Amino acid sequence: MQIENAPILTIQHPGQAPGHTGTGAAQSVVATGVWQVHTLSRRGVLKGITRTLAALKHKNTLEWDLSDIERLDHIGAQMFWNAWGKQRPEHLKLDPRQEELFNRIEKASAIKLPRQRISPLNWLIVLGAGILSFFEHLRGFVALIGQLVQDLWRFVRNPRTGPWREISANIYHSGFQALGITALVGFLIGVVLSFLSAQQLRMFGGDIYLVNILGMSVIRELGPLLAAILVAGRSGSSITAQLGVMRVTEELDAMLVMGISHGYRLIMPKVLALAISMPLLVVWTDAMALIGGMVSAKIELGLSFRYFIQKLPDAVPVVNYTIGLLKGCVFGMLIALISCHFGLRIEPNTESLGRGTTTAVVTAITLVILADAVFAIIFNGVGF
Numbered sequence: 136m137q138i139e140n141a142p143i144l145t146i147q148h149p150g151q152a153p154g155h156t157g158t159g160a161a162q163s164v165v166a167t168g169v170w171q172v173h174t175l176s177r178r179g180v181l182k183g184i185t186r187t188l189a190a191l192k193h194k195n196t197l198e199w200d201l202s203d204i205e206r207l208d209h210i211g212a213q214m215f216w217n218a219w220g221k222q223r224p225e226h227l228k229l230d231p232r233q234e235e236l237f238n239r240i241e242k243a244s245a246i247k248l249p250r251q252r253i254s255p256l257n258w259l260i261v262l263g264a265g266i267l268s269f270f271e272h273l274r275g276f277v278a279l280i281g282q283l284v285q286d287l288w289r290f291v292r293n294p295r296t297g298p299w300r301e302i303s304a305n306i307y308h309s310g311f312q313a314l315g316i317t318a319l320v321g322f323l324i325g326v327v328l329s330f331l332s333a334q335q336l337r338m339f340g341g342d343i344y345l346v347n348i349l350g351m352s353v354i355r356e357l358g359p360l361l362a363a364i365l366v367a368g369r370s371g372s373s374i375t376a377q378l379g380v381m382r383v384t385e386e387l388d389a390m391l392v393m394g395i396s397h398g399y400r401l402i403m404p405k406v407l408a409l410a411i412s413m414p415l416l417v418v419w420t421d422a423m424a425l426i427g428g429m430v431s432a433k434i435e436l437g438l439s440f441r442y443f444i445q446k447l448p449d450a451v452p453v454v455n456y457t458i459g460l461l462k463g464c465v466f467g468m469l470i471a472l473i474s475c476h477f478g479l480r481i482e483p484n485t486e487s488l489g490r491g492t493t494t495a496v497v498t499a500i501t502l503v504i505l506a507d508a509v510f511a512i513i514f515n516g517v518g519f
Contacts, residue, residue, distance in 0.1 A: 140168040140205060141180055144187050163198040164191060170204055170211030188218040198226035201233060212236050216244070276476050282398040283406060283472070290403065301404035309370040309405075310412030314419060317365055321420040324361060325427025328352065333435040345436065346443055349428040350451040358421035359459050360507055362413065363466035367499040371474040374405055375495040378478025379488040387479075397479065406471040413467030414460040421459065458514055465510075466503050473499045 147163045168174070175181050191197060201207070201215070216237070221244050229237065290297045332348050378401065381387050387397060425447070432438040477495035481487050 141174055141177065142166070142168040142170045142184055142211065144184065146191075162194075162196075163200060165200045165203065166215075167203045167205075169206045170214075171206055171208040172210045175210060175214075184214070188214060192218050192220065195224070197224065198228075199224050200228040202228050202230045204230070204233070207233055207236065209236065209240075212240055216240050272476070275480070276472065279398075279402070279472060279476050279479075283403060286396070286398045286403040289399065298400055298404045301400060302407050305405050305408030306412050308373070309366065309408055310416060313366060313369055313412075313416060316369065317362055317416055317420045318423045320361060320365060321358070321423035322427035324357060325349070325353065325424035325429075326431045328357070328424075329428035329431035330435055333432060337436070343446075345428075345432055345438065346446040347450040349425065349432075350447050351455065353424045353428070354421050354451055354459050355455045356507070356511075358424060359417045359462035359466060360503070361424075362416045362420045362463065363470065363503045363507075364500055366409070366413065366416065366467070367470045367503060368496055370409070371470045371499045372492050372496050374471065374474035375478040375481075375492045376488065378475060379481035379491055382479070382481050383483045383485070383488060385483070402471075402475045405475060406468055409467035409471040410464050411467075413470075414463040417459055417463035454517055458510065458517070462507065462510055465506060469502055469506060470499045473502060 143166070145165045145167070147165060175184065199215075199219075204211075212233070223237070223241070329345065329349055332345055336345055336348075378387070390397060390400070425443075429438075429440050429443045432443060433440065474495050477491045477498070481491040
């Protein structure tokens with residue numbers, strides 16, 4: 136088996152190997168061996184050749200002799216072309232078989248791509264496209280709500296044919312399986328909030344007001360908001376990815392061919408499931424956060440569990456529980472609708488699937504916080 140020669144570059148000074156030198160007393164660079172991709176890719180070969188060619192790059196007086204190269208492909212020729220500064224040197228000796236290869240490279244280098252001119256009004260174009268996209272999403276979201284209302288009316292008129300299994304399965308996945316993470320986060324938030332509040336209240340001798348601060352902040356604001364953010368990141372992304380995968384695998388198209396409504400079998404069960412699960416998760420998160428607050432208050436201020444439980448109903452009016460549950464229901468429906476909206480708009484490719492899932496989660500969390508601000512304005516004077 137014949138072993139192919141490795142590519143070699145030899146720099147010959149004046150007076151050395153007169154057969155390879157040029158017209159004057161300039162240095163001559165002689166290339167020999169096989170200059171093809173399989174020889175250049177050998178370990179250590181490419182690095183050494185690249186270093187040598189880089190050292191010769193700006194020397195315009197060199198004479199190049201490539202006539203002794205056994206075989207040359209486009210990769211090897213491109214390396215020489217880059218070392219020459221993308222133009223033929225003044226003194227160059229080639230084999231006739233190499234002329235066509237370098238002619239093609241020279242023609243390709245002469246092609247200049249047109250520069251993309253950025254209009255000074257480009258920001259206006261981007262802004263307009265963003266506004267149009269926003270209204271297009273708003274129109275689709277309103278249409279989705281309208282379809283949901285129709286499906287709910289159909290479900291109420293004939294509950295026997297309703298998607299009970301889908302609703303039950305979504306309650307299990309979105310509600311029951313989220314108990315662990317919501318309990319952990321709620322407990323830790325309660326500990327942190329109670330600890331920080333106790334540090335400040337101790338300075339003013341207001342230890343007994345820890346129950347008021349912790350109860351109002353957790354039950355009215357933090358409990359529903361924490362549960363909604365966790366569900367949006369966990370269950371919302373799952374809903375969008377599920378619908379997106381069904382779009383990629385053409386299951387949604389198959390359902391339409393079979394006469395099965397997307398809204399009745401996919402969207403409505405998810406919205407109902409989160410509308411039922413979220414208030415329960417809010418109660419669960421509130422309880423875990425209050426338990427964490429009680430533990431921290433016991434350690435930091437010495438407040439007993441009995442005192443905390445006795446003072447909590449007086450510190451937090453009952454209407455705050457109702458506001459928290461109402462928030463949970465609204466947040467759950469928002470998360471489900473937004474996740475389904477972006478899930479149905481995913482194109483049948485993996486890139487769109489990842490981008491749509493990320494957008495759905497970010498949008499859901501943003502709208503949940505916005506809805507929480509609206510609740511704070513509407514119920515400004517209630518529950519205090």
